[in-house]
Amino acid sequence: MSLFKSIKEDSMLKRVxxxxxxxGNELTGAFLVKKWQKTPLVTxxxxxxxxxxxPKAFKECRRYIDYDLNRSFSKKALSKxxxxxxxxxxxxxxxxxxxxxxxxxIHTTTANxxxxxxxxxxxxxxxxxxxxxxxxxxxxxILRWFSTSEGDFINSAVxxxxxxxxxxxxxxxxxPRIFFRCEEIVKRAVEILDSxxxxxxxxxxKSVEVYDIVKIVDFPRxxxxxxxxxxxxILGKDYFQxxxxxxxxxxxxxxxxxxxGEPLYAVFINEAAYYEKKIAFCLCEKSxx
Amino acid sequence: MSLFKSIKEDSMLKRVxxxxxxxGNELTGAFLVKKWQKTPLVTxxxxxxxxxxxPKAFKECRRYIDYDLNRSFSKKALSKxxxxxxxxxxxxxxxxxxxxxxxxxIHTTTANxxxxxxxxxxxxxxxxxxxxxxxxxxxxxILRWFSTSEGDFINSAVxxxxxxxxxxxxxxxxxPRIFFRCEEIVKRAVEILDSxxxxxxxxxxKSVEVYDIVKIVDFPRxxxxxxxxxxxxILGKDYFQxxxxxxxxxxxxxxxxxxxGEPLYAVFINEAAYYEKKIAFCLCEKSxx
Numbered sequence: 001m002s003l004f005k006s007i008k009e010d011s012m013l014k015r016v017x018x019x020x021x022x023x024g025n026e027l028t029g030a031f032l033v034k035k036w037q038k039t040p041l042v043t044x045x046x047x048x049x050x051x052x053x054x055p056k057a058f059k060e061c062r063r064y065i066d067y068d069l070n071r072s073f074s075k076k077a078l079s080k081x082x083x084x085x086x087x088x089x090x091x092x093x094x095x096x097x098x099x100x101x102x103x104x105x106i107h108t109t110t111a112n113x114x115x116x117x118x119x120x121x122x123x124x125x126x127x128x129x130x131x132x133x134x135x136x137x138x139x140x141x142i143l144r145w146f147s148t149s150e151g152d153f154i155n156s157a158v159x160x161x162x163x164x165x166x167x168x169x170x171x172x173x174x175x176p177r178i179f180f181r182c183e184e185i186v187k188r189a190v191e192i193l194d195s196x197x198x199x200x201x202x203x204x205x206k207s208v209e210v211y212d213i214v215k216i217v218d219f220p221r222x223x224x225x226x227x228x229x230x231x232x233x234i235l236g237k238d239y240f241q242x243x244x245x246x247x248x249x250x251x252x253x254x255x256x257x258x259x260x261g262e263p264l265y266a267v268f269i270n271e272a273a274y275y276e277k278k279i280a281f282c283l284c285e286k287s288x289x
Numbered sequence: 290m291s292l293f294k295s296i297k298e299d300s301m302l303k304r305v306x307x308x309x310x311x312x313g314n315e316l317t318g319a320f321l322v323k324k325w326q327k328t329p330l331v332t333x334x335x336x337x338x339x340x341x342x343x344p345k346a347f348k349e350c351r352r353y354i355d356y357d358l359n360r361s362f363s364k365k366a367l368s369k370x371x372x373x374x375x376x377x378x379x380x381x382x383x384x385x386x387x388x389x390x391x392x393x394x395i396h397t398t399t400a401n402x403x404x405x406x407x408x409x410x411x412x413x414x415x416x417x418x419x420x421x422x423x424x425x426x427x428x429x430x431i432l433r434w435f436s437t438s439e440g441d442f443i444n445s446a447v448x449x450x451x452x453x454x455x456x457x458x459x460x461x462x463x464x465p466r467i468f469f470r471c472e473e474i475v476k477r478a479v480e481i482l483d484s485x486x487x488x489x490x491x492x493x494x495k496s497v498e499v500y501d502i503v504k505i506v507d508f509p510r511x512x513x514x515x516x517x518x519x520x521x522x523i524l525g526k527d528y529f530q531x532x533x534x535x536x537x538x539x540x541x542x543x544x545x546x547x548x549x550g551e552p553l554y555a556v557f558i559n560e561a562a563y564y565e566k567k568i569a570f571c572l573c574e575k576s577x578x
Contacts, residue, residue, distance in 0.1 A: 034514070035541050061565065062351065110459045170399045170459035172561030174518040176539045225323070229463040250465045252324050272461030276350065 013101045013193055016048045018186065019093075020106040022070050022154055023273070024057025025171040028179050029106030029164075032186065041187060043194045051096065053105075053154070054089060061172050063273050070107075071151035094157045102129075102193055103158040104186055108178065109167035110272045111281075112236040115185055118163040119144045119210075120155040125197070127289065130162050132192055134208045137185060141239060142210040143267060143284070150277065162189065168236065171272055211239065211265055211284035218278040220249060220257060227251055230270045230280060242266045242283065249280070302482055305337045306389040307475065308382075311359050311396065311443055312562070313346025314460040317468050318395030318453075321475065330476060332483045340385065342394075342443070343378060350461050352562050359396075360440035383446045391418075391482055392447040393475055397467065398456035399561045400570075401525040404429045404474055407452040408499075409444040411435070414486070419451050420578060421481055423497045426474060430528060431499040432556060432573070439566065451478065457525065460561055500528065500554055500573035507567040509538060509546065516540055519559045519569060531555045531572065538569070 018036065020029025033050045041048055052058060054069045065085040072078075072090040082088060097103065102125070107118075117130040117140060134140045143165070155161040164185060166178050219226035228249035234242065241263055242248070249257040264283035268274060307325065309318025322339045330337055341347060343358045354374040361367075361379035371377060386392065391414070396407075406419040406429060423429045432454070444450040453474060455467050508515035517538035523531065531537070531548055538546040553572035557563060 031515075031541060061561075110462055168459075170457075170561055171461065172564065173399055173559050174515065175524065175559070176518045176521050179518060179541070180543065226320075226463065229465045229468060232465050235464065252320060252468070254469070270462050270464070272350075272459055275461065 013046055013198055015100055016046050016102045016104065016190065016193055017051060017097060017100040017158070018048060018104045018106070018190075019051045019053045019154065021055070021058045022053030022105060023063045023068075023107060024054045024059070025061050025063050026106075026108040027061075027172065027174050028108045028166060028169065028182055029053075030058050031174060031179065032106060032183055035183075041190055043190060045198045046101075046190075046194045048190065049096075049100075051093070053093065054086065056085060056089075063171070068150065068273075070153050071148060073152040073154055073156045075152075077151055090154075093154065097154075097157045100158045101160065102126075103155060103161035104189055105154055105161065105163045106182060106186065107163060107165045108169045108171075109165055109268065110170060111268045111270055112168040112238045113141075113143075113165055113267060114167070114238070115140045115181060116143050116165040116167075116267075117141070118165050119146075120153045120161065120163065121146060123160055125160045126162055128197075129160075129189055129192055131208050131289065132196075133162075133185060133189060135206070136188065139181075140185065142208060142289075144210055144212045145282075167238075167271075207288040209286055210289050211267065211286055213267070213282045214285050215261075215264065215283040216278075217248070217280050217283060219275070219280040220251065221278075226275065226280075228257060231256065234266060234281075235270060238267050238269050239265055302335055302390045302487055304389050305335050305391045305393065305479065305482055306340060306386060306447070307337060307393045307395070307479075308340045308342045308443065309395040310344070310347045311342030311394060312352045312357075313343045313348070314350050314352050315395075315397040316350075316461065316463050317397045317455060317458065317471055318342075319347050320463060320468065321395060321472055324472075330479055332479065334487045335390075335479075335483045337479065338385075338389075340382070342382070343375065345374060345378075352460070357439065357562075359442050360437060362441040362443055362445045364441075366440055379443075382443065386443075386446045389447045390449065391415075392444060392450035393478055394443055394450065394452045395471060395475065396452060396454045397458045397460075398454055398557065399459060400557045400559055401457040401527045402430075402432075402454055402556060403456070403527070404470060405432050405454040405456075405556075406430070407454050408433045409435060409442045409450065409452065412449055414449045415451055416578065417486075418449075418478055418481055420497050421485075422451075422474060422478060424495070425477065428470075429474065431497060431578075433499055433501045434571075456527075456560075496577040498575055499578050500556065500575055502556070502571045503574050504550075504553065504572040505568050506537070506570050506572060508564070508569040509540065510567075515564065515569075517546060520545065523555060523570075524559060527556050527558050528554055 020033035231247040309322035358375040520536040
C-alpha cells in the first residue's frame with residue numbers, strides 16, 4: 001500500500017475545517033455549520049473548526065454579493081485590495097485556513113446530483129477519502145473538476161480537501177432528507193480522517209468509478225439570454241450517458257435541439273447558479289480509480 | 290345570470306396587461322413576457338401589453354433589490370419619493386397600469402402548488418375567469434389571498450386580475466413542463482377575456498373549490514433563524530388537509546414537531562422567498578363558489 005504510506009509520511013492530520021455557506025443561498029451547509037458550532041462533532045485526534053463561508057451573502061440569502069466566493073481564491077484575487085466583497089472575504093478565509101490539514105466544504109445544487117464528492121485537484125489523500133465514502137455510501141459519486149476559467153475554488157487554499165455537492169434542492173430552502181444525509185456523510189468523513197487515516201487503519205479497498213468534467217455545454221442564447229431550456233428527457237438525469245442524436249434542449253418556441261457529439265456523462269444539469277456562467281450542463285468521461 | 294350581467298355593464302374589456310418577473314428570479318413569467326414581446330398573442334377585441342415587472346432584479350436574478358415589489362403597491366409606498374428601488378418601480382408600473390382593464394401576473398414558487406390561480410380581491414370578473422380556468426384545467430386550483438401585512442400586491446393597481454402561481458420550481462431556472470403549461474393557461478385566460486366575456490359567450494358553469502388563506506405558520510426559530518425544517522411527511526404535499534397531531538417540522542437535531550390545531554389545508558409549503566417573511570406554510574379553509 002505505497003499510496004497510503006506516502007500520505008502517512010506526509011504528516012499526521014491535526015486540524016480539519018468544515019465550511020458551509022460559501023454560497024450564501026445554499027442553506028444546508030450553512031445550517032450544518034451553525035449546528036456544529038453550537039454542538040461540535042466529537043473527535044479523538046483532530047481539532048475541527050466550523051466556518052460560515054460567506055456570512056454577508058448568507059444574511060441576504062444570495063449566492064454572493066459581488067462575485068462567486070468559490071472562484072475568488074486565485075493568486076490575482078488574493079494579491080491586491082479590492083472593491084469586491086468576496087475577494088476580501090477570500091483573503092480572510094485564506095488566513096483562517098493557513099494551518100488547515102483537510103477541508104470539507106458543503107454545497108448544494110438545483111441539479112439532481114445526489115450526493116457528489118467533488119475533487120478539485122489530484123491529491124492522494126483527498127482521493128482516498130472520496131473513494132472510501134463512495135464505497136460505503138450507495139448514493140455517493142465522485143466527480144473531478146480541476147479548474148475553471150473563472151478563478152480558483154476555496155480548496156486551492158488547503159493541501160487536502162473534499163467538496164460535498166448535494167442535490168437536487170432549490171436555493172434558499174432546507175430539506176430534512178438532504179440535510180441529514182449530508183450530516184451523515186460529513187460525520188463519516190471526519191471519522192475516517194480522525195480514526196482511520198490518523199490511526200493507521202485505512203484500507204484502500206476495491207476500485208470506484210470517477211467522473212471527470214471534460215466539456216461545458218451552454219444554452220443556445222439570443223442577446224446573451226437563454227433561448228432554450230433543458231429538454232424534459234434529460235432534466236434531472238445527472239450522471240446518465242448522453243448519446244449522439246439525443247434531445248438536449250427545447251427552445252422557448254417548442255423546437256427540440258439534439259446532441260451532436262461523442263457519448264459522455266452529463267452533470268450539473270440546470271444548475272440555477274450556472275445560467276450566468278454559461279453552463280447548461282457539464283459533460284464527463286467515466287473511469288475507475 | 291345576474292353576476293355576469295353586472296360585469297358586462299361595467300364596461301367592455303379593452304386593455305389587458307400580462308406581467309412576468311415581478312420577482313426577478315422567477316424566470317418562467319419573465320421569459321414568457323419576453324417571448325410574447327417578440328411574438329405577441331393574437332387577439333380580436335383586446336389589446337395586450339407585456340411587462341417585465343422588475344428588470345433590475347431580473348438582471349441580477351434576485352427576487353428584488355431592496356424590497357419585495359409585489360408588496361410595494363400600498364398607498365404609503367406609492368405616495369412619496371423613496372430610496373427603495375421597488376417603491377419607485379411600483380410608481381412606474383402603477384402609471385403603466387392606469388388604463389388596464391385586466392392584469393394577468395405570472396409567478397413561480399418552490400412549493401409544490403401545481404398551477405394555482407391566486408385571487409387577491411373579491412371581484413366578480415376575476416372570480417369568473419379563475420373559475421372557468423379551474424373547470425377547464427384539471428391541475429388549476431383557486432387560492433384567495435386578500436391581504437398581507439407587508440404591503441399591497443401589484444393586483445391592487447388594477448380593477449380586475451388573476452395571478453398564476455406555478456410550482457414546484459427552483460428560483461433562477463426554467464423548466465419546459467412548467468413553462469409551456471403556464472403559457473397554455475395564460476393563452477386560454479386571454480381567449481376567455483377576448484372572445485367569451487367581450488363576446489357575451491361566457492358561461493358560469495358548475496361550482497368549483499376555492500381555498501382561502503386564513504392562517505400563517507412560521508418555522509420554530511432561534512435567534513430569528515429557523516431551528517427546524519418542514520417535515521418530510523408534508524413536504525411537497527400542498528393542498529392536503531393537515532390534521533391535529535400530524536408532524537409538521539423536524540428540528541435540526543431530528544426531533545419531530547406536531548401540528549396542534551383544527552384541520553386546515555396547507556399551501557406554500559417551503560417557499561424559499563417566505564423564510565424571511567416568517568412563513569413556513571399557509572393554512573386554508575376550503576369552500577365552493
